[in-house]
Amino acid sequence: MTTPRKKGLPPKKSFSAKSPSKARKRQSKNKKANSFSSVWKIALAALLLVVLSPFYYGYVVKFFSSTWRWVCDIGTDRHYRNYKSFNIKIPDNYSIHGIDVSYYQGRIDWRRVKNMRERDVQISFAFIKATEGLLVTDPYFQRNWREAPKAGIVCGAYHYFRPKANGKWQATFFLQNVKTEKGDLPMAVDVEELDGVAPAKMRTELKAYLKHIETKTGIRPIIYSGLKFYQDNLQGYFEDYYLWIANYYQPKLNIAATAKLKFWQHSDKAKVNGTYHATDFDAFNGDSLAFRRLLVK
Numbered sequence: 172m173t174t175p176r177k178k179g180l181p182p183k184k185s186f187s188a189k190s191p192s193k194a195r196k197r198q199s200k201n202k203k204a205n206s207f208s209s210v211w212k213i214a215l216a217a218l219l220l221v222v223l224s225p226f227y228y229g230y231v232v233k234f235f236s237s238t239w240r241w242v243c244d245i246g247t248d249r250h251y252r253n254y255k256s257f258n259i260k261i262p263d264n265y266s267i268h269g270i271d272v273s274y275y276q277g278r279i280d281w282r283r284v285k286n287m288r289e290r291d292v293q294i295s296f297a298f299i300k301a302t303e304g305l306l307v308t309d310p311y312f313q314r315n316w317r318e319a320p321k322a323g324i325v326c327g328a329y330h331y332f333r334p335k336a337n338g339k340w341q342a343t344f345f346l347q348n349v350k351t352e353k354g355d356l357p358m359a360v361d362v363e364e365l366d367g368v369a370p371a372k373m374r375t376e377l378k379a380y381l382k383h384i385e386t387k388t389g390i391r392p393i394i395y396s397g398l399k400f401y402q403d404n405l406q407g408y409f410e411d412y413y414l415w416i417a418n419y420y421q422p423k424l425n426i427a428a429t430a431k432l433k434f435w436q437h438s439d440k441a442k443v444n445g446t447y448h449a450t451d452f453d454a455f456n457g458d459s460l461a462f463r464r465l466l467v468k
């Protein structure tokens with residue numbers, strides 16, 4: 172039975188079929204989306220080709236490595252940065268770096284020491300303990316003194332000074348064990364404790380030690396000491412001698428401008444390839460030309 176249409180009402184629309192205009196809009200949107208997706212796929216493929224290309228990937232890696240280092244250094248003193256390989260902070264503005272060693276570092280693989288490098292830091296020199304007082308010779312000295320130069324390390328020998336013992340005899344003992352040659356660093360004397368004697372007595376024996384070394388070799392030794400010990404007991408007495416000063420974990424060494432500072436031992440806990448215990452780390456106060464001028468002629 173057909174129901175008569177009520178007057179004044181419009182005819183009902185059928186929703187069984189989609190509107191042609193809406194369908195066309197959807198198709199257009201889908202085409203644009205597909206086109207946009209294709210552009211991104213092409214761009215990504217091109218980027219991967221560049222990154223993986225042997226002509227470009229080195230530059231890309233360098234960029235990301237530098238950026239990551241910059242992010243890691245945010246908030247730190249830019250003149251005193253972390254060097255993870257060495258496990259220490261190293262002060263900036265020094266271009267020549269080295270270590271000082273004794274039997275404590277064990278049997279050292281000097282080639283591994285020389286080959287170790289992070290950014291601009293590589294080990295170029297080493298001070299090697301030879302003797303102590305009147306009777307002690309370092310059991311690894313002769314091996315270290317022979318093997319380090321073979322690896323390309325510039326070496327200097329040092330004596331651990333005992334203020335109670337006769338200074339001239341200590342110098343004689345040292346020279347019986349060490350033969351310094353052309354191209355070596357000047358020998359050094361480590362003075363860092365009084366051994367119960369008065370500072371004046373220590374200085375008298377040290378003066379005798381230094382004079383004997385200079386007389387026999389023509390080489391003026393370098394004096395090593397901790398900053399505090401130097402300021403309390405040595406400052407003002409040996410002004411003509413080059414200094415090697417220990418002062419740890421600081422971005423800058425605060426020492427009198429008149430001091431003839433040549434080396435700064437700024438850490439005692441460096442991790443160095445080829446050694447088996449924490450190692451003292453040093454920096455030379457000068458450029459490569461000044462370093463060459465310091466070497467034994």
